[in-house]
Amino acid sequence: MIAPPPEGHPALRASKLSVRRGGATLVAVDDLALYGGEVHVLLGPNGAGKSTLLRALNGLEQADGELVFDGRPIRTYGGRLALRRGTAAVFQKPHLLNTTVQANVESGLRLRGVDRAEARQRAAAALDLLGVARLAARRPVQLSGGEAQRVSIARALAVDPAVLFLDEPLASLDPPTRRALVDDLLRIFERSAMAVIWVTHDRDEALAVGDRVSFLERGRIVQTGPAAHVFAHPASTAVADFLGLDTYLEGVIVNDPDGATRLRLPSGVDIACGEAPDGPAAACLPPEDVVLFSGPPPDHSTSLRNVLPGMVKAVKPSGRLLHVVVVSGPLEIAALVTRAAVEELGLTVGEPVVAAFKASAVHPIPRQDRRRP
Amino acid sequence: MALSARNQLPGTVKSVVLGAVMAEIVVEVAGHEVVSVITRHSAEALDIKAGDDITAVIKATEVLLQK
Numbered sequence: 277m278i279a280p281p282p283e284g285h286p287a288l289r290a291s292k293l294s295v296r297r298g299g300a301t302l303v304a305v306d307d308l309a310l311y312g313g314e315v316h317v318l319l320g321p322n323g324a325g326k327s328t329l330l331r332a333l334n335g336l337e338q339a340d341g342e343l344v345f346d347g348r349p350i351r352t353y354g355g356r357l358a359l360r361r362g363t364a365a366v367f368q369k370p371h372l373l374n375t376t377v378q379a380n381v382e383s384g385l386r387l388r389g390v391d392r393a394e395a396r397q398r399a400a401a402a403l404d405l406l407g408v409a410r411l412a413a414r415r416p417v418q419l420s421g422g423e424a425q426r427v428s429i430a431r432a433l434a435v436d437p438a439v440l441f442l443d444e445p446l447a448s449l450d451p452p453t454r455r456a457l458v459d460d461l462l463r464i465f466e467r468s469a470m471a472v473i474w475v476t477h478d479r480d481e482a483l484a485v486g487d488r489v490s491f492l493e494r495g496r497i498v499q500t501g502p503a504a505h506v507f508a509h510p511a512s513t514a515v516a517d518f519l520g521l522d523t524y525l526e527g528v529i530v531n532d533p534d535g536a537t538r539l540r541l542p543s544g545v546d547i548a549c550g551e552a553p554d555g556p557a558a559a560c561l562p563p564e565d566v567v568l569f570s571g572p573p574p575d576h577s578t579s580l581r582n583v584l585p586g587m588v589k590a591v592k593p594s595g596r597l598l599h600v601v602v603v604s605g606p607l608e609i610a611a612l613v614t615r616a617a618v619e620e621l622g623l624t625v626g627e628p629v630v631a632a633f634k635a636s637a638v639h640p641i642p643r644q645d646r647r648r649p
Numbered sequence: 650m651a652l653s654a655r656n657q658l659p660g661t662v663k664s665v666v667l668g669a670v671m672a673e674i675v676v677e678v679a680g681h682e683v684v685s686v687i688t689r690h691s692a693e694a695l696d697i698k699a700g701d702d703i704t705a706v707i708k709a710t711e712v713l714l715q716k
Binding site: 534535536537548551564565567568569570571572574576577578579580581597611612613614616617618623634635636 | 650651652653654655669670671685686687688689690691692694695696697706708709710711
C-alpha cells in the first residue's frame, strides 16, 4: 500500500519545472509538492541535478514552469520576494559572515525588516534551540565545522521559514558530529510545521530523516513516496542499484534485559540485530553478509543468531557472484554467494533453502514516527 | 546440510572473552589465529570454551588479500 500524500495544500508546489543551460536540460520535474510538517528528501547520485532542482525551487536558479508558494503562483518580482522571505536555505558549507555568531543569526531577520530588539531575542532563541547559545560572541574562525553548521541552521530557523531548504547539510561533518546534529534536527522538526526539503546522496541519511523520498536521476524524479516504501519497493533497477541490493527491514527495536537487541518485524518475526535504542527502526541487511544452508542447521551448531527457512525465489548474476533471493514468510532476503556455492547447494528457483546471518550484520537506524495527526 | 560459505576452517578455541553483549573468540587454525566476534548469546548457546574443536566459517566475499 502506498500512503496517500498528506492532506491540505502544499507549502510549495512545482509543476512542469525545468532548468536548461546551453541547450541541455539539467532538471525536468513534472510535479513536486512539499507539505508543512514533513521532511522531503531529494535522493540520488552525484550529478543527478538535486542541488539544481533545490535552487530552482527557492528561486535562485532561472527555471521554466510554475512554482506555487503558500497558494500563490510565483510569477512576479513581488512573488519571488515573498518566496525568498518565507523560506530559508542551508548549504553544505555554512557561509557565515565575518562577524559574531549572534550578528550572523540576526542578519536574516534584519534583512526581513525585524527590529533590533526582536531580532536579538529571536536569534538567541534559535541559537539555544541548536545548543550553541554559548558561542554567541564568537567569530566563524573560532568555530568547529559542526558548530559553524549549527549556527548556519540557527540563522535559517530564526526567520521562522515556511519552507527550509537543506543542501547536503551534513556532508562536510564527521560521523559523530553528523549523528548528533541529525538527532537535534529531528527533534526540532518534530515540533515544527515547516516543510523541509533535504538534499542528500547518502541513503542512510535519507532513511534516518525522510518522511518522503523523491529519487532523482538525470534531472528527473523517477520515484516519490514514503521513505519506507521507496526503500522496500524501488521502482527501477537504477533506484535499486543506488539503494543497494540489500534486504530492507522495518520494525520496532526491543532490548531484552540481558543485553540482546531484536528488531521486531510487523509479521511478528524477531531479527537479532546490532545495538539500537528501543523504538521504531529500519535496517538494511547487506547481501554479502548472508550465508545459505541447504537444510536447517542442527540447533546450537552455529553462532548465527538469525536462521530463516525459506525458498529460492530468484538467482541472478551480480558480477562474478550470484544474487540469490530467498522468500521466508513475508520476508525477502538477498544473499550474494559464489557460483560454486550455488552449484554445490543445488540452489534453483523453488528449492528450499535456509538464509542465515549474524546479528551484527543488521545495523538498525532509528526512525522516529514524526508524522503529526 | 551444506553451507554456501566457501571457507570452513577446522580449529581449536584458544580463548573466550565475554563482554556485556558481544564475545570475542580466538580460534587456532593450523598455527594461525582467527578472531571471531559473535554475540554473547551465541557463545553461551554453543557453550564455547577454550580447547573446544570448532569450525571458523568465512564467506569468500569477506576475505581480504594483501601481497
